[in-house]
Amino acid sequence: MKQHHAAVADAAVIAEAAAILEEGGLVAFPTETVYGLGADAENPAAVARIYEAKGRPHDHPVIVHLAPGADLDYWTTDVPEEARQLAQAFWPGPLTLILKRNPQIPDAVSAGQDSVGMRCPSHPVAIALLQAFKGGKGGLAAPSANKFGNVSPTTAQHVRDEFGLDEHDDGAINGDDACSAAELGMVLEGGSSEVGIESTIVDMSRLATHGPVLLRPGHISAQQIADVIGMLPAAPDQAAPRASGTLESHYAPRTPVTMLSADALADTLPKLQAKAIKVALIGHALPADWTASAHAQRVLPADPAGYAYGLYAALRDMDQGGADLILVETPPQDHAWAGVNDRLRRSVFGSAGVIDALLQK
Ligand code: TXA
Ligand code: MG
Numbered sequence: 483m484k485q486h487h488a489a490v491a492d493a494a495v496i497a498e499a500a501a502i503l504e505e506g507g508l509v510a511f512p513t514e515t516v517y518g519l520g521a522d523a524e525n526p527a528a529v530a531r532i533y534e535a536k537g538r539p540h541d542h543p544v545i546v547h548l549a550p551g552a553d554l555d556y557w558t559t560d561v562p563e564e565a566r567q568l569a570q571a572f573w574p575g576p577l578t579l580i581l582k583r584n585p586q587i588p589d590a591v592s593a594g595q596d597s598v599g600m601r602c603p604s605h606p607v608a609i610a611l612l613q614a615f616k617g618g619k620g621g622l623a624a625p626s627a628n629k630f631g632n633v634s635p636t637t638a639q640h641v642r643d644e645f646g647l648d649e650h651d652d653g654a655i656n657g658d659d660a661c662s663a664a665e666l667g668m669v670l671e672g673g674s675s676e677v678g679i680e681s682t683i684v685d686m687s688r689l690a691t692h693g694p695v696l697l698r699p700g701h702i703s704a705q706q707i708a709d710v711i712g713m714l715p716a717a718p719d720q721a722a723p724r725a726s727g728t729l730e731s732h733y734a735p736r737t738p739v740t741m742l743s744a745d746a747l748a749d750t751l752p753k754l755q756a757k758a759i760k761v762a763l764i765g766h767a768l769p770a771d772w773t774a775s776a777h778a779q780r781v782l783p784a785d786p787a788g789y790a791y792g793l794y795a796a797l798r799d800m801d802q803g804g805a806d807l808i809l810v811e812t813p814p815q816d817h818a819w820a821g822v823n824d825r826l827r828r829s830v831f832g833s834a835g836v837i838d839a840l841l842q843k
């Protein structure tokens with residue numbers, strides 16, 4: 483994979499971040515997928531601080547991040563051989579495995595469920611932090627570093643925007659957003675997350691009865707998983723563990739966002755423009771005459787990895803330009819685009835009728 487100016491972590495800064503975490507504080511850090519909001523996974527009070535900072539419901543489990551080579555059996559129990567094969571194949575990298583939680587691990591990280599999500603990230607700053615924290619033997623509980631329901635951050639600036647911090651703010655109390663600023667001890671820099679959407683999540687905790695289950699599609703595809711373990715992960719069933727990223731409405735900007743095929747866009751854009759409705763366009767094959775007449779626009783690469791890399795920044799940027807509506811050109815629907823389409827589907831959830839409502843004003 484290509485590197486996008488991944489910052490090499492300064493050892494003193496990493497040591498400071500590890501100390502904040504060891505004392506029960508919160509540190510936002512880059513991963514290759516999105517930025518995470520980290521806390522000591524074995525400190526329930528620290529984990530509770532994550533929920534407070536995010537405004538996240540308490541019944542949503544968080545992923546535990548480990549340093550490369552850390553002892554998976556300290557955290558989990560009854561790990562199937564197939565799960566070890568996946569860890570071997572894809573860690574460090576953008577894959578989260580749901581496994582049976584070792585009863586000695588506080589259930590705060592799994593919101594009371596008997597499972598736990600485990601992932602070893604590949605971003606060099608995340609690895610340096612995990613190696614410094616508790617001498618590489620700890621785990622960092624870390625959801626995406628955004629307020630609940632918002633688009634995940636893929637840069638340190640996105641994190642600061644979410645929590646109302648200044649560029650040089652290292653957690654000092656700050657203006658009217660003092661509360662959230664005070665909660666976040668430090669934001670580590672690491673450039674733009676190279677994957678750009680959250681990790682693939684596979685439930686391996688019920689393998690014997692349900693087989694592998696794909697809870698969240700991502701950069702690592704179901705087919706790549708099947709290539710390693712000889713079983714294609716199934717879509718989630720009724721009894722599958724809860725995952726907040728699987729709520730229907732998620733990853734949503736404030737500006738209404740909806741998705742249309744290129745044909746429907748060609749039909750609808752002139753109508754919106756005739757009514758002086760400000761449209762921000764996101765697409766992968768937008769004709770130049772459309773983008774020229776749009777209020778704002780972002781053309782993303784026409785390949786799934788490149789598109790995923792730019793998607794969240796595009797949603798954030800289009801959200802900030804004062805548009806009345808964000809219109810996304812429906813991406814290709816084949817398997818390679820599953821992760822992108824999953825995030826877009828959630829971002830546009832509930833938007834049916836938004837265009838008609840704007841046109842009727
Ligand atoms: O790429 C990622 O996974 C990023 C980076 C920071 O690692 N993290 C992330 O975390 O996306 P979060 O909390 O925003 O989403 C994690 C998802 C949630 O939908 C959560 O419910 C699910 O993983 N999850 C975590 N532990 C689980 C468990 N034990 N059972 C079922 N789902 C779980
Ligand atoms: Mg999230």
